Amino acid sequence: MSDLAFTIAAHDGAARAGEIETAHGRIRTPAFMPVGTAATVKALTVDQVRATGADIVLCNTYHLMLRPGAERIAALGGLHRFMNWDGPILTDSGGFQVMSLAKLRKLDDDGVTFQSHIDGSTHRLTPARAVELQQLFGVDIAMVLDECTPYPSDQNTAAHSMRRSMAWAAQCRAAYQGGVGRALFGIVQGGIYPALRQESANRLIDIGFEGYAVGGLAVGEGQDEMLSVLDATVPHLPQDRPRYLMGVGKPDDIVESVRRGIDMFDCVLPTRSGRTGQAFTRDGPINIRNAGFAGDPAPLDAASDCPASRDYSRAYLHHLIKAKEILGATLLSWHNISFYQRLMADLRAAIAAGRLEAFAADFLAQYRSGSDTVG
Amino acid sequence: MSDLAFTIAAHDGAARAGEIETAHGRIRTPAFMPVGTAATVKALTVDQVRATGADIVLCNTYHLMLRPGAERIAALGGLHRFMNWDGPILTDSGGFQVMSLAKLRKLDDDGVTFQSHIDGSTHRLTPARAVELQQLFGVDIAMVLDECTPYPSDQNTAAHSMRRSMAWAAQCRAAYQGGVGRALFGIVQGGIYPALRQESANRLIDIGFEGYAVGGLAVGEGQDEMLSVLDATVPHLPQDRPRYLMGVGKPDDIVESVRRGIDMFDCVLPTRSGRTGQAFTRDGPINIRNAGFAGDPAPLDAASDCPASRDYSRAYLHHLIKAKEILGATLLSWHNISFYQRLMADLRAAIAAGRLEAFAADFLAQYRSGSDTVG
Numbered sequence: 001m002s003d004l005a006f007t008i009a010a011h012d013g014a015a016r017a018g019e020i021e022t023a024h025g026r027i028r029t030p031a032f033m034p035v036g037t038a039a040t041v042k043a044l045t046v047d048q049v050r051a052t053g054a055d056i057v058l059c060n061t062y063h064l065m066l067r068p069g070a071e072r073i074a075a076l077g078g079l080h081r082f083m084n085w086d087g088p089i090l091t092d093s094g095g096f097q098v099m100s101l102a103k104l105r106k107l108d109d110d111g112v113t114f115q116s117h118i119d120g121s122t123h124r125l126t127p128a129r130a131v132e133l134q135q136l137f138g139v140d141i142a143m144v145l146d147e148c149t150p151y152p153s154d155q156n157t158a159a160h161s162m163r164r165s166m167a168w169a170a171q172c173r174a175a176y177q178g179g180v181g182r183a184l185f186g187i188v189q190g191g192i193y194p195a196l197r198q199e200s201a202n203r204l205i206d207i208g209f210e211g212y213a214v215g216g217l218a219v220g221e222g223q224d225e226m227l228s229v230l231d232a233t234v235p236h237l238p239q240d241r242p243r244y245l246m247g248v249g250k251p252d253d254i255v256e257s258v259r260r261g262i263d264m265f266d267c268v269l270p271t272r273s274g275r276t277g278q279a280f281t282r283d284g285p286i287n288i289r290n291a292g293f294a295g296d297p298a299p300l301d302a303a304s305d306c307p308a309s310r311d312y313s314r315a316y317l318h319h320l321i322k323a324k325e326i327l328g329a330t331l332l333s334w335h336n337i338s339f340y341q342r343l344m345a346d347l348r349a350a351i352a353a354g355r356l357e358a359f360a361a362d363f364l365a366q367y368r369s370g371s372d373t374v375g
Numbered sequence: 376m377s378d379l380a381f382t383i384a385a386h387d388g389a390a391r392a393g394e395i396e397t398a399h400g401r402i403r404t405p406a407f408m409p410v411g412t413a414a415t416v417k418a419l420t421v422d423q424v425r426a427t428g429a430d431i432v433l434c435n436t437y438h439l440m441l442r443p444g445a446e447r448i449a450a451l452g453g454l455h456r457f458m459n460w461d462g463p464i465l466t467d468s469g470g471f472q473v474m475s476l477a478k479l480r481k482l483d484d485d486g487v488t489f490q491s492h493i494d495g496s497t498h499r500l501t502p503a504r505a506v507e508l509q510q511l512f513g514v515d516i517a518m519v520l521d522e523c524t525p526y527p528s529d530q531n532t533a534a535h536s537m538r539r540s541m542a543w544a545a546q547c548r549a550a551y552q553g554g555v556g557r558a559l560f561g562i563v564q565g566g567i568y569p570a571l572r573q574e575s576a577n578r579l580i581d582i583g584f585e586g587y588a589v590g591g592l593a594v595g596e597g598q599d600e601m602l603s604v605l606d607a608t609v610p611h612l613p614q615d616r617p618r619y620l621m622g623v624g625k626p627d628d629i630v631e632s633v634r635r636g637i638d639m640f641d642c643v644l645p646t647r648s649g650r651t652g653q654a655f656t657r658d659g660p661i662n663i664r665n666a667g668f669a670g671d672p673a674p675l676d677a678a679s680d681c682p683a684s685r686d687y688s689r690a691y692l693h694h695l696i697k698a699k700e701i702l703g704a705t706l707l708s709w710h711n712i713s714f715y716q717r718l719m720a721d722l723r724a725a726i727a728a729g730r731l732e733a734f735a736a737d738f739l740a741q742y743r744s745g746s747d748t749v750g
Contacts, residue, residue: 039694043701047682068669068694076672076690084686192653294443297451307422311384315451319414326418326701 002178003140004210006242007083010352014234014261017351020242022088023139023181024080025057029242030258030347032340033058033090033266033277037066039083042271043329044337046085052306052334053341056088056140061133062097065123066116072134078138090141090266092246093130093172094286096148096215107147109164127171130183135177143213145173146187151219158191165189166203183210185244191216192225194232201236211242214262218247227256234261251280251343252367255360258347275329277321280339282363284370288332293318306338376682377553379516379585381617385727389609392726395513395617397463399429399455404617405722407632407715408433410467411487412459413442417646418704419712421460427681427709428716431463431515433641436508437472440488440498441491445511453513456587465516465641468505468547468620471523471590482522482540502546506559510552519547521562526594533566540564541578548572548582558585560619566591567600569607576611586617589637593622602631609636626655626718627742630735633722645711650704652696655714657738659745663707681713 006029008018020027032042037058049057059079062093064070073082079089097111098105102114102123111126127145134142146165149158169186177186186204190196202211214233217226230245237243244264245257254265264345271282277289279300286293298312304310308331320328343363350359381404395402409424411432416424424432434454437446448457467503470487473480477498486501502520506564509517521540524533540629546562551559555611561579565571579587589608592601605620613616618634619639629640645655652664654675663669671689679685683706695703718738723736 038700039691039697040700040702043704044680067698068690072670072690075670076688082688082691082694084691087392112625197640212552214422252469295447307420313451313457315443315447316414316457316459319457323442325413325415326704327415327420329418331420 002176002182002184003180003208004183004242005181006211006240008154008240009014010354012351012354013259014354015258015351016261016348017348018263019053021181022056023179024086024088024140027088027264027265027342028055028348030254030344031055031264032338032344033264034340034359035060035266035268035271036083036085037268038063039073039079041333041337043326044271045273046083048334049085049337050087050332052338054337054344056090057085058082058090058092059068059137059139060097061091061094061130061137062101064091064137065094066121067131070133074136074138080138083318084347085272088140091134091137091139091143093143093145094125094133095130095145096247098125099148101161105287107179109167111145115313121229125128127168128175131172131175139140141183141185141211142176143185144169144209145364146215148219149189149191149216151191151216151221153191155191155193155196158189158193159196162189162196162200164189166200169204170207173209178210184211185211185213185242187213187215187246188213188233188237192221193230196337197229197233198236198272201233202276208243211244212237213244213246215246217324218249218253218267223256226253230257230260230262252364254281254340254343258274259356259360268327270340271333274332274336277328277332278336279332280336282366284367286370288317288320300335301339304338304342308332308334309338377551377557377559377585378555378558379558379617379676381586381615383615385729387726387729387731388724389633390633390726390731391636391638392403392723393638396556397431398554399461399463399515402463402500402639403430403633403719404638405629405719406430407629407719408639408640409712409715410435410641410643410646411458411460412643413699414444414448414454416708416712418650418701418708419646420595421458423705423709424712425462426461427713428720429462429466429712431462431641433465433467433510434458434514435472436469436505436512439466439512440469440500440508445508449511449513451634453514463515464512466509466512466514466518468518468520469500469508470505470520471622473500474523484542484556486520502543505545506550515556516558516560516586517551518560519544519562520585521564521590523594524564524566524591526591528566530566530571531570533564534571535577537571541575544579545582546636548584553585560584560586560588560617561607562588562590562621563612567596567604572604572608572714573611576608577583580613585614586619588619588621590621593624593628593642598631600728601628602635605635607630610669610681611708626715627739629715629718630722633726633729634735640694645715646708647675649707649709649711652703652707653711654707655690655711656720656745657741659742661745663689663692664696676714679713679717682720683707683709684713
């Protein structure tokens with residue numbers, strides 16, 4: 001018997017602000033989940049992650065099933081104890097990374113067989129095994145196994161792929177044994193086709209999940225098309241369940257998606273781009289490697305309560321990144337996640353105050369005024 | 376007018392425990408200085424370094440003069456502000472790294488000309504410039520420029536090299552303008568030759584310094600020979616001035632050297648070996664990569680107050696290092712420096728209690744019982 005309490009405290013247009021209560025504590029929504037692929041948010045301690053205001057982290061089943069292995073994590077007391085993170089954890093099902101990272105993939109109606117990108121060993125992922133892996137981890141929120149529909153795909157291909165994912169979703173539901181504060185989320189697929197997205201949402205609702213994700217986006221389609229798909233999908237999802245937009249995204253993507261009723265996000269962007277010298281600011285992203293920062297005494301954000309944002313000059317961060325010092329990756333990742341968490345807190349406050357549209361307009365105007373771009 | 380208050384609170388045999396009062400606070404001695412080569416103790420935030428109990432860090436003039444440059448650091452408010460470390464800082468003079476890292480070195484009686492290992496640019500380091508660089512950094516303790524005598528060297532070569540270093544020491548002394556809580560340390564050279572070491576000590580004392588370092592060791596001579604040189608050198612140094620053994624060392628080197636009256640140490644070992652998976656323990660160093668740790672739920676030191684030592688299993692650390700995760704380098708560096716600082720605190724307490732010999736015997740017996748070795 002699974003259950004996940006979701007309390008919506010405020011609405012503002014299609015947007016909502018609230019709390020999800022999990023077995024490992026609450027998640028304030030809209031929420032951004034830092035990505036901790038291999039049981040670590042890259043370059044950060046759990047105390048640093050916690051200090052940003054993050055309530056929940058995401059880990060990748062694909063990476064953890066290969067190394068150190070789900071049975072090993074279970075023997076060591078589960079993923080929370082393993083990585084020393086006592087808050088909620090969400091894992092994906094592994095399907096997305098199998099398609100993007102593994103070698104010699106062979107997909108069939110029952111699952112996927114593949115070779116590890118680490119050591120070439122052969123593995124099999126099925127809906128039942130994807131659920132079993134996530135239960136061995138002991139995570140708060142597990143995701144169904146789905147096929148990530150290639151982009152672009154024609155409508156027939158997208159339909160076939162979506163229906164296979166819906167069959168897998170039903171198998172995952174049957175295999176899942178949760179508990180109070182534990183949840184299995186379904187994933188809407190269907191490519192860019194509104195009718196397929198609606199069909200997928202309806203099929204998932206018929207099966208019944210504690211939350212609903214929108215998958216198959218942030219795969220190169222661009223923001224306009226992504227938002228069109230959200231417009232065609234979110235209205236078909238239950239009002240009283242969390243909605244999770246997978247793999248998104250840039251700060252402006254998040255603002256636009258919250259306006260459309262999304263409650264949860266994850267993205268590698270703040271950590272991955274931080275490791276290469278990108279820093280997010282209210283005036284848009286900057287590349288700290290630029291020579292103009294070599295003598296800049298200003299911190300990234302003097303008003304922040306994040307040490308990485310407040311206590312180090314841009315000149316020092318420039319130096320660290322140029323010198324390939326690990327601390328540069330740490331400080332920029334820390335700053336970027338703090339920036340994202342501050343944005344989420346601002347969005348929650350704006351929704352609670354009924355002024356989301358004004359906040360979004362101001363934020364987007366300032367953010368898009370910046371000259372740099374982040375990929 | 377330079378001055379550095381050094382208070383010896385307790386003697387135990389040749390060993391001493393006390394405090395050095397610098398412009399940026401006190402250094403409890405015997406002290407271990409973590410190495411922050413390029414203005415960062417690699418992989419650690421200043422808060423993490425501080426939490427280990429470290430009072431002072433060492434930075435490398437060679438690296439900082441090349442990148443970001445001493446004038447830039449001065450324009451940004453000095454090295455303390457640049458790296459956000461408000462405690463004492465010691466810099467070396469750059470000479471050692473010029474000889475080990477730079478390209479196309481050309482040594483003459485007035486200094487050394489070399490090419491940067493970073494971009495091939497040509498630089499000149501003289502006694503006066505070495506002092507100027509360190510004053511631009513604004514460090515608490517500066518070191519004289521010396522020539523690191525090659526090991527092994529015959530007595531004539533060692534004598535010639537030492538006498539050149541003594542001439543440079545006098546030039547550094549003349550160039551140095553310190554202040555209260557600021558100091559310039561001389562460096563004893565002379566290779567493995569007791570008469571040369573004594574001559575070098577006497578020449579430095581004649582010039583007069585706020586502290587005296589023993590240089591030219593930890594260059595491959597082995598612990599027995601290193602300790603023999605200390606036995607031939609330390610008795611010729613002033614009782615009332617700090618004594619610093621440069622570049623040393625392994626935990627057992629430190630214990631043996633404290634017994635002989637050394638007050639200060641620096642070494643890259645805890646951070647460098649941490650980044651590759653070596654962890655120091657009371658039972659000797661271990662390599663966390665070893666397969667035996669893959670399922671080990673025990674932390675490195677459950678009794679430590681360092682989060683890195685206490686809150687993560689050896690299995691998790693094994694996983695991080697195997698997966699080349701940055702957090703592995705961070706946690707092992709943090710643990711190792713904590714281990715070193717705990718050792719220094721234990722040594723200070725043992726000296727204060729007059730039980731250093733018993734502590735050293737117990738520590739060395741347990742430490743040397745370990746099966747692994749660290750290079």
